[in-house]
Amino acid sequence: MALHPKQWVAFGSAATEILYGGAAGGGKSHLIRQAAISWCAEIPGLQVYLFRRIREDLSKNHMEGPAGFRALLSGWVECGFAQIVEDEIRFWNGSKIYLCHCKDEKDRFKYQGAEIHVLLIDELTHFTEVIYRFLRNRVRMTGITVPAKYQGRFPRILCGANPGGVGHQFVKVTFICSTSSLASRPIGRARPAMKPSSAIATRSRAHCPNRSPR
Ligand SMILES: Nc1ncnc2c1ncn2[C@@H]1O[C@H](COP(=O)(O)OP(=O)(O)OP(=O)(O)O)[C@@H](O)[C@H]1O
Ligand SMILES: [Mg+2]
Numbered sequence: 001m002a003l004h005p006k007q008w009v010a011f012g013s014a015a016t017e018i019l020y021g022g023a024a025g026g027g028k029s030h031l032i033r034q035a036a037i038s039w040c041a042e043i044p045g046l047q048v049y050l051f052r053r054i055r056e057d058l059s060k061n062h063m064e065g066p067a068g069f070r071a072l073l074s075g076w077v078e079c080g081f082a083q084i085v086e087d088e089i090r091f092w093n094g095s096k097i098y099l100c101h102c103k104d105e106k107d108r109f110k111y112q113g114a115e116i117h118v119l120l121i122d123e124l125t126h127f128t129e130v131i132y133r134f135l136r137n138r139v140r141m142t143g144i145t146v147p148a149k150y151q152g153r154f155p156r157i158l159c160g161a162n163p164g165g166v167g168h169q170f171v172k173v174t175f176i177c178s179t180s181s182l183a184s185r186p187i188g189r190a191r192p193a194m195k196p197s198s199a200i201a202t203r204s205r206a207h208c209p210n211r212s213p214r
Contacts, residue, residue: 001038007031010158011038015184015206017136017157019124019175028160029061032120033069035158039118040095043154045144048097048118049111051135053126055101058087061122062099069097102127108134117141119157125165129174132167179207 003011007027010020011034020028036048052058063069069089076082076091083090089097102108108131116138121127141155161171179185184206 001034011035013206018206020160029122032122032160036097040091043146044093046095046117049100049116050120051100052122053103058099058101102131105130111138114138115140117155121159124159124161125167125171127167129170175207
């Protein structure tokens with residue numbers, strides 16, 4: 001897997017809720033795709049949900065093109081290790097990547113029953129805080145065995161974001177205010193908007209910027 005040094009920091013971080021911020025072309029979407037493939041290959045039965053707000057952007061940005069999932073996985077598809085069926089990528093070991101979109105707040109209920117082991121959100125600032133909190137509350141994991149090196153790191157959230165957009169303020173307050181670059185901090189009681197639970201209370205949050213949202 002080819003990652004730049006800052007992408008490796010986010011990929012390998014012990015934090016379980018991560019924002020990879022930064023400039024256009026900084027490698028946010030690439031990191032999200034590579035992480036999804038790598039974790040699916042290493043953890044049998046993993047359910048990865050990758051979100052963009054708009055379906056068309058999801059397909060253009062992540063599925064098609066020279067660095068999209070189809071290109072990245074073409075060898076594995078040819079060998080039968082992976083199968084791409086519409087918006088779902090199925091791996092030989094039972095792991096799956098679901099390509100999802102959630103345009104408006106009412107659309108979030110489509111994911112009411114989801115058990116999300118890995119939540120990947122590209123362009124987090126395009127989403128409202130209501131949608132983020134809802135999806136975040138679907139993140140849980142039972143019955144999955146992770147390799148020793150990943151103990152305590154799953155379930156996991158990795159988001160990419162540019163500054164601006166409807167979610168700019170909540171992303172800034174949630175991930176950036178009172179956290180310095182590349183730092184992680186424990187969360188839980190700090191934000192009353194979050195539903196307290198043992199899973200959430202033990203998470204920590206990291207902010208890995210290329211260039212921080214203002
Ligand atoms: N580690 C890497 N190795 C090789 N190519 C990379 C790497 N990281 C990013 N790229 C390539 O650089 C280009 C820009 O990366 P990417 O699309 O992930 O950036 P981005 O931060 O999502 O940009 P935007 O803000 O415009 O969405 C893409 O062609 C991508 O495939
Ligand atoms: Mg991108």
